[in-house]
Amino acid sequence: MMEGLRDIPIVARGRIIMPSAGDMVEFKGRGGASFRSPDPHRHIHDLVLGNPAQLADLNDLKMASIIEFLAAAGKRLRLEDNAYLQDSFELALKAGGLAEPILRGVYDELPNLFDGDMLTAMAESTIGIAYLDGWVPARAPNEHVRVRAVGTRQLHITAGNVPVVAALTVVRGALTKSDILIKSPSNDPLTANAIARTLIDLDAGHPLVKHIAVGYWKGGDEQMDSQIVRTSRIDKITAWGGMSSVKHIQKFLSPGIDLTALNPKYSMSVIGADALSSDEAMDEAATGLSVISGFFNQTACTNTRIVYVESDTDAASIERLV
Template identity: 25%
Template sequence: MENVSGNIHRVPAVLAGARVCGQQEDVAEFVSRTGARFSIPCLRAKDLHSILEQDRAAIANLPLQEILAFLNRVGKQWRSTEYPRRRLYVRQMCTVLGYSKEAAEAEADRIAILLNSHVRMHDMIEAELGSRFIMDDWVVREDCMVRALPRGLIVHILPGNVPLSGAISMVRSIITKNLSVLKVSSSDPFTAVAMALSFADVDQEHPVTRAMNVTYWNHDQQVGRDVVHAADAVVVWGGGEALRFARANAHEEASVTCFGPKHSLALVDTSAGVGDAARGLAHDVTIYDQQACFSMRRVFVRGPLDPFLEQLRFELDRHSRLFPSGQLTADRAAQIQLGLRLDEFLGSEVEIGANREWALAVGPPSAMPVEHPLGRVLYVHQVESFSEMYSFIDSSVQTIACSPWSVVEEQRDELARRGVSRLVELGLAHLFRIGGTHDGVNPLQGMVRMISAEASADVFGKGMVLRLDESKMLEAGTLKEFVL
């Protein structure tokens, strides 16, 4: 990113792994919550033509171990706080997007961890596709040999609320050997660009580097609709408008995987103790300032409330030092304060933490407004039984975080029946475990085509006692003996 005349921060695009700076007439300009002005090159018709000419199978035949080794090399760069690309990224997140230094450094650390997680990537493929070898070779599965092949061109419409989401989407596409087009959000134009350019820092000509395209388009641009329609798969993160755009413009044969919009909540039984619960809840409230789908926005408490609130205040203060909140615009700060005044009117007891880093609204579940104000505002509801919160549970709830863990075992069947996607222990809401689902799906499955080579007629198959020749069976009248 360059700071140019007029104090406009110019964010480059990336085409086939190479940095591209837009001309004045080809850029979209924005003002961030810090008041910083920045511009992003918009996807042009000639850029789309260039992307569509790229080989969709460019990394299809690259052994997975080579892909993971390359990502590992890039990750080692990100692990160093002296890596120039990382330092630039942290500065961008702070000065332009208003992240605290601590939160920006933590996000850079998470990118490093993701890229260095080659063992976990093998496990992810194993868990979601059935075998860690399936991207490279045919794998025996019952009476068939099965292989996963990349879809081809995947368009990712990225979110702006959780920077790591864009990095995860990119890595999923890479390990399934696809060509990627990543459309950044105006709320975070930096993460995908920094990732793609860090690949070029390691090896400009590496096939993975050249399989990366990072760009932007305004919602009303025809070129955006065209690139989505040309994709073999679309991964879309965000609100209802983004999801509708993807579904409306994707090709009928394309796979469309949607993440969001969702919200999450917590369940705490204080009879089992309050220390771990308060610490985990404070973490899940402060991370990403409640902007993420998995952020805790309300908690239902069974058992004594006052000791829990006392410990929660302590932990919220402590986590505010670990992860100071991001900068707010005057409008957002006023919106939060107006929301808290409404909470008081509706019957909640409102408490605001030091330096307005957090707020608690304690009251009955009915007192919570329809729209959460975000910004580390936690609604606390004391209940006699967790069944009192069932009416608030439907498929819009992504994650329910519980403390102690026994609450998960007690409630999981009913919560699953009502539409919840994930059940986790408090403090772990942001850690999607290997083997788990993401918004009810295994994401890698939407990025591959599964092909099977089925066994010959000489292979009877499990449970069969005759050679598979249905014509002869029909002639002999023995079809019913196909399986004994």
């Protein structure tokens, strides 16, 4: 590997495909970061799951086993102990928009996202573990009807502004017993890769590992997207990021493929009149507003961008407000 140029593999359902002579593409990330990866055009069949029947092994696995596996993986996702995450952290510092202390705090949070109790509560409250593990009778008078949640083949076009997106994508795919293909972003091309490789080290033959693929290709690559986004290969898409990327992927949609578009969010805050009632209240409101506006270097979708303030409109009130 040339100095400053990282080799990033394709992770294909338990297999690690490294770039090699004749199968290597150099990509320019953000912030001057560069990396090499296997040519994704040559590995489409490694990235997608063509036969949905192959999801049977994951659908047959009980949620308790899935959560136990994720919790065990979480214990290995400590930045100080995980060489994959250390490489990812170093690259994210260069390619991303977060300062070192902030980024370190984000990575330190990764093990908590794999906490078993939290994952159990998430699966129960969002879908219901009984529905994920088997057929559940409907309520009377339709008790002859049985309902079950079944995993799907998913493409996740992730955002890289905060690396927790990669972890959440892996977790949500697992908790829905789904086969996931993660398209990594240019400003965080390695975090999802690092998590997937950690899972492989834990148990390369685990059904969950067999249903995670991670790769990078340049946004707007119509040849790649047209080959991947097909009803024979993908059931659902989750697209983060800017409006242009969401519009681009919409061009390839057809009946049978569902799109969940997590467009850029413009979060707002509302400050009530009570916050202007005293100097102390104003100081408290100003401090809270500065925190929610500025954390994560203003890169998170939850950062306040618009503020509405309840106030009289006379000159004295406006002067006090500004």
